[in-house]
Amino acid sequence: MLRRLFAFNGGVKPPTHKSSSTRAAIATLPLPPELVIPLHQSIGGTPRPLVRAGQHVLKGQLIGAADGNISAAIHASTSGRVVAVEARVMAHASGLSTLCVVIAPDGEDAWVECRPVPWRSLPGDQVRDLLRDAGIVGLGGAVFPSHLKLKPGPGSRGSSKGGLRHLVINGAECEPFITCDDMQMREQANAILAGATIMGELLGAEEILVGIEDNKPEAVAAMQAASGRLGERGGRIQIVAVPTRYPAGGAKQLIRVLTGIEVPHGERSTDYGVQCFNTGTVFAIHEALEKGRPLLSRIVTVAGNVERPGNYEVLFGTPMDYVVARAGPKPDTDRFIMGGPMMGYAMPSRQVPVVKATNCILVGSPALFPPPAPEMPCIRCGECAKACPADLQPFEMYWHSRAKSFGKAQEYHLFDCIECGCCTYVCPSHIPLVDYFRFAKSEIWAREREKDSADAARDRYEFRQHREEREKEERAARLAAKAAATKARIGIDPSAGGADTDDQALIAAAIRRTQSATTDLPPAGESGT
């Protein structure tokens, strides 16, 4: 079963710090006094709230309906009373607020009725809708709605069956400190592989490749054992240990390592005959289809500056400090980071809730993550280019981003940057390169939005001009008709000689009047449409 693996360029090998949080089994937490469940927890539209303050909800009850197809539903993580539906600070570096459903648990943890989904007998679209309404999103951190990725896709070129060649299950977990996928694979290998088998059938995949970094031998062994137990049905599944090198767990990098296929930025991987899901997502899909349970919790690693690093199954909406308290934060803790040290975000507050994207709460301290040395000028040493897994030239992008010549930055493929942080990690001048790229991207997006709104404003303005012109003409015609009628009433025979010219003069005068009247009007606001 030796499989030829492919390498991606670049990458780095930061200290992994994984062993300390894998000593104990995944623990469950007692119910917190309050759950703050943000309605917007995935890529795409913000779900509409379906509950009001004062209402009682059951565990698993839908509280936010998916807004359109690019969205995923939100459910009550436990039973209790809705205290409020209001804006709270969200788990995002910006510190902005978002609409949340606040639930006071009643301690019963009473479920709504859950029925397994007969997915095999249902049409694909219906299964995908069910997954959307079960709130399934990518749990590797990107929280992209999973149902959108479960379409076999028209372009499975190179495939004999019109399905997918490779279904890649991502258990690489390359970020330092994070071990939630590792622990879940050790403890739930059967369910993960059962889920993978279901997805393989939904997608018509020829083979299922589970990629796990080789620094997780226990997870590899557990998954291989589970694959063996599947017997005949596990024939399409291969558990592959991949070399440990950050960011091997990036979807594109893992696809490259396992299949040799490079999916370009902005293109669908199904067009290349491959699709990739995180192990946690696969487990969630299994729960949703085989047990009918929506996504209510996830495994969260608590690591870093704590006495007892470990993994916890955490209900969405649980405040982070409630989770961290179990692990014993050390006194010099200065921040919570959501995610790992390479790509995580420092949280604006310690009370922000755990959401679907929270794979890890990394507890920081000045000693653990010291401030970097002062930024020096770029010496073009090219270390960043050597480390870049997207084969970019970060120092060139930095140069142009810094100069705010965003067009040039885009020519150097700014948007192919996956913000993995390798360039910043290796830079001898301590330049926060990724920050410059995030800045440049957000500036470009802001400008595009500005241009879009300017275009819309111009369209509105032009339409108003057009409408006013039309109304002017209509009014003039109306007045002229009225004048003609008046003339007829006072006895001028329209057929008599000279009447035509009189008539025309009257009409012309009426048009002049209306025109001067409209031009004297004060300019109307843009809300005229």
Place this chain on the structure above:
Amino acid sequence: MNNSPFVLQPASVRSVMVRVLAALLPGVAAYVHFFGASILIQLGLASATALGTEALVLFLRRKPVWLFVSDGSALVTAWLIALTFPPIGPWWLIVVGTAFAIVIVKHLYGGLGQNPFNPAMAAFCLMIVAYPLLMSQWPAGAADFATQMRLIFGNRELDGLTMATPLDALRTALHGNARTTVEAVTGSGPVFGYLGGKGWEWIALGYLAGGLWLLQQRLITWHLPTAFLAGLGLCAGLAHLANPGLYASPLFHLFSGGTLLGAFFIVTDPVSGATTPRGKLIFGAAIGLLTWVIRTFGAYPDGIAFAVMLMNIGVPLIDMYTQPPVFGHKIRNKGKGGHP
């Protein structure tokens, strides 16, 4: 730090520069062995001038003086100048050259990381154009230290103490006499050794050792030294094959003058050089070609400095046209969807 990554590799500009300086030490040791301690005086003069002028300009530019003076980049420039200038030149020759490199070539263009030209090579070009005679007087073996000090700081009575470099001697002999051959010249003169010039070949081997260590440390990539040495060696080899009497062998070129210092320490300057893998190959090979042309047909004792300066001009163009393909945009991926 508010944004990821929150961990950084322990690397710094200073550690890069210090390792480059350390890699020069074997060459310096051989230099002292064959030509006496005067090179240490020149290294000291250049270092002091570089650090002094760097601090002064940083102060005038209201930049953090200690942060940049301690980064080691000025010292690298200073050492390269000292190792390319004649070791018995008058003290002011190296002081003016170094000050020019730091103040004009480095800081007037914006300081560390901003200079389009290699500062050490620009200094060499300036001084050889301004003082061709002084820049061509090289020691004839290791004179005693007192004599060397006299040459640097006082009375410059040169009788019998200096001679041209092997490259210079060969070129002058060939230019002056149509009937003589390379073999006749290199076989007879006191400056010629086994591979290149007497003593110089050992210094060159010292640089080679340091350069290989830089490669092992992954501070430089193989592209630039290989392309440069191949470009120079190929030109020299073809010419030598065509007419061995008129053109020196590639081995002589590789072990003479600043070839190996240039290959590992000068051509590899990241700030003023090409940065893409293919660009490095073009940049290095072109410098090798130009070096051979200038050495063979030019009027100066070595051609590396001019070749480097000429190619520095072309760097933006080379980099622009040699951008490596981005992930997913490689040609082998096109139209092959689903197949690796």
